[in-house]
Amino acid sequence: MAHIAVAYHNAGVLTSMSASNLTSTNHWPGLEKxxxxxxxxxxxxxLITEINTNHEIRTPDGLARNVYLIRELNSNVAKVxxxxxx
Numbered sequence: 001m002a003h004i005a006v007a008y009h010n011a012g013v014l015t016s017m018s019a020s021n022l023t024s025t026n027h028w029p030g031l032e033k034x035x036x037x038x039x040x041x042x043x044x045x046x047l048i049t050e051i052n053t054n055h056e057i058r059t060p061d062g063l064a065r066n067v068y069l070i071r072e073l074n075s076n077v078a079k080v081x082x083x084x085x086x
Contacts, residue, residue: 033083040076047073 051069054062 037080037083040080044073044076047076 047069051066051073054066054069
């Protein structure tokens, strides 16, 4: 792993840390939520791509599958929204 030095301002003190320290939740409290949200957004991107493809092809099986995919997409959005709440 390459060593990356990062300086940030914390309560009036300039601190330097390595890339390995950035992943610690003590130094970046929102990292866990960020990763969770990012995972859902990546899943949603794949779902939307499949939904669009099924819609363009217009086969009965594809359109029927879209019902399931759209429900999953809506469920994922519902899981992401509380993570953004302050």
